[in-house]
Amino acid sequence: MNSTILAETGAITNFAWRFFRHGFRPRYEVQELLYQCYVVGYQSLPLVGITGFIMGIVLTLQSRPTMAKFGAESWIPTMVGLTIVREMGPIITALIFAGKIGSSIGAELGSMRVTEQIDAMEVAGTNPFKYLVVTRVLATTLMLPILTLLADAIALYAAYIGINLKGVTTLALFTNNIISTLTFGDVVPAVIKTFFFGFAVGIIGCYKGYNANKGTEGVGRAANSAVVVSSLVIFLLDLLAVQITGALGLN
Amino acid sequence: MLPDSAPLSATAAASPAEEVLTVEHVSKSFGDNHVLQDFSLTLHRGENLVVLGKSGSGKSVLIKCIIGLLPIDAGRITVLGQEVSTLSHDELDQLRTKVGFLFQSNALYDSMTVRENLLFPLRRHWMADRRGQEESMVMQALDDVGLVETIDKMPAELSGGQRKRIALARTLIIPPEIILYDEPTTGLDPITAREISQLIREVQQKYTTSAIIISHDMNCVRLTADRVALLVEGRCHVEGTYQELQQLDDPYVREFFV
Numbered sequence: 001m002n003s004t005i006l007a008e009t010g011a012i013t014n015f016a017w018r019f020f021r022h023g024f025r026p027r028y029e030v031q032e033l034l035y036q037c038y039v040v041g042y043q044s045l046p047l048v049g050i051t052g053f054i055m056g057i058v059l060t061l062q063s064r065p066t067m068a069k070f071g072a073e074s075w076i077p078t079m080v081g082l083t084i085v086r087e088m089g090p091i092i093t094a095l096i097f098a099g100k101i102g103s104s105i106g107a108e109l110g111s112m113r114v115t116e117q118i119d120a121m122e123v124a125g126t127n128p129f130k131y132l133v134v135t136r137v138l139a140t141t142l143m144l145p146i147l148t149l150l151a152d153a154i155a156l157y158a159a160y161i162g163i164n165l166k167g168v169t170t171l172a173l174f175t176n177n178i179i180s181t182l183t184f185g186d187v188v189p190a191v192i193k194t195f196f197f198g199f200a201v202g203i204i205g206c207y208k209g210y211n212a213n214k215g216t217e218g219v220g221r222a223a224n225s226a227v228v229v230s231s232l233v234i235f236l237l238d239l240l241a242v243q244i245t246g247a248l249g250l251n
Numbered sequence: 252m253l254p255d256s257a258p259l260s261a262t263a264a265a266s267p268a269e270e271v272l273t274v275e276h277v278s279k280s281f282g283d284n285h286v287l288q289d290f291s292l293t294l295h296r297g298e299n300l301v302v303l304g305k306s307g308s309g310k311s312v313l314i315k316c317i318i319g320l321l322p323i324d325a326g327r328i329t330v331l332g333q334e335v336s337t338l339s340h341d342e343l344d345q346l347r348t349k350v351g352f353l354f355q356s357n358a359l360y361d362s363m364t365v366r367e368n369l370l371f372p373l374r375r376h377w378m379a380d381r382r383g384q385e386e387s388m389v390m391q392a393l394d395d396v397g398l399v400e401t402i403d404k405m406p407a408e409l410s411g412g413q414r415k416r417i418a419l420a421r422t423l424i425i426p427p428e429i430i431l432y433d434e435p436t437t438g439l440d441p442i443t444a445r446e447i448s449q450l451i452r453e454v455q456q457k458y459t460t461s462a463i464i465i466s467h468d469m470n471c472v473r474l475t476a477d478r479v480a481l482l483v484e485g486r487c488h489v490e491g492t493y494q495e496l497q498q499l500d501d502p503y504v505r506e507f508f509v
Contacts, residue, residue: 108362111361112360115356115358115361116354116355116356116358117358117359117360117361119315119320119354119358120352120354120358120359120360121360122320123318123320123347123350123352124347124371124372124375125344125345125347125348125372125375125376126371126375127340
């Protein structure tokens with residue numbers, strides 16, 4: 001069991017290393033990269049937006065009674081803002097992203113592997129790693145931070161709506177409360193870690209799909225394990241990020 | 252168990268035609284499974300060579316080694332004068348423009364239309380003298396396989412026979428000197444299988460290609476083969492024309508011709 005986990009970790013690391021070796025050498029697959037950014041980013045917007053909205057409104061409604069008990073209702077925007085920007089926004093968006101994009105990449109590349117489409121690409125004189133893997137990993141790495149920022153914005157607006165369901169706060173006051181509290185140490189590390197989350201989702205999804213075998217069963221397994229492993233890695237990276245920001249005095 | 256001697260030859264005289272592909276003493280194993288053992292064969296210009304063998308005998312592995320999709324453990328494969336195992340990635344890509352490969356599963360890109368499937372290899376090997384001619388090249392390739400009307404369809408909308416023809420059109424779009432067919436009639440009904448076999452013959456005549464055809468479909472072998480090599484236990488057991496093999500009294504050969 002332990003040796004399997006170690007072997008898998010080693011194989012994924014090797015796959016990631018291959019990405020860095022191939023990714024920055026010509027030929028650059030710009031058109032495919034732009035298409036993948038559209039698929040990975042733009043087409044994920046509705047799901048990420050809805051999730052962000054629900055996250056913001058639920059967080060506000062659930063924290064309100066407790067905050068009211070301590071007479072701290074005026075602190076709700078600050079608390080919700082910090083929670084969403086620092087932790088909930090990045091982690092929830094990354095998990096939703098892993099579920100939607102990680103599984104889709106795992107299934108797509110897995111299906112291409114078992115139906116020999118990847119071999120056909122190689123025979124056609126195309127480097128399939130560059131065309132399929134590098135473009136997808138770059139797209140997930142670049143798009144997740146943007147999606148997270150959008151999800152944060154939507155969640156904060158939903159929090160504003162949530163506060164106004166049982167009280168009255170102006171948008172200016174709400175915004176001012178949040179902006180005056182947030183610091184460099186809250187925003188920048190939260191954005192930086194989403195690049196790593198995006199990279200993890202892309203590289204694990206591609207690794208699982210690219211190395212799929214055993215026919216359709218293998219495709220299902222690739223899609224499933226892409227989600228499971230990338231979700232786990234997202235939490236591990238988040239744990240690592242909090243240690244690093246703590247060591248840097250940014251917590 | 253077969254003896255380690257040279258393969259039987261049912262051919263009376265060696266062909267004088269130029270050799271375009273040679274496989275010399277090639278071995279390939281997957282763990283303890285020795286798929287190819289000291290295997291040798293030669294393909295001459297303009298010839299259709301069928302490699303006949305049971306399922307799992309290593310036929311598909313052989314052509315994947317020839318095109319460089321799988322590395323060989325020992326021996327030498329020379330294609331159009333270039334030794335495959337010594338080529339750099341770029342050199343191998345260049346060689347692959349001269350070698351077509353028809354996959355058993357067709358391997359059409361299922362997220363692309365037929366047009367995009369055919370344009371894909373063209374765009375990967377952009378050639379200045381062909382600029383602006385892509386559309387006419389696609390139409391020509393589709394016309395060759397009789398499926399011009401499918402140009403905007405997705406692979407999922409096509410029948411098995413149509414998919415095979417489109418895969419062949421994609422192979423032909425950059426005219427190859429050699430075509431490797433991996434079980435071209437497997438999974439097709441007898442009528443469609445016959446049509447595909449005839450198409451292979453037409454392609455050979457129109458494009459003067461040389462071909463290695465992997466098959467265990469004896470009708471396909473009869474219709475397409477100029478020469479047949481029988482692969483048994485990783486070795487070339489016997490080779491000759493279809494008629495010559497038909498007359499051999501060899502137990503392995505008889506299994507196919509009964």
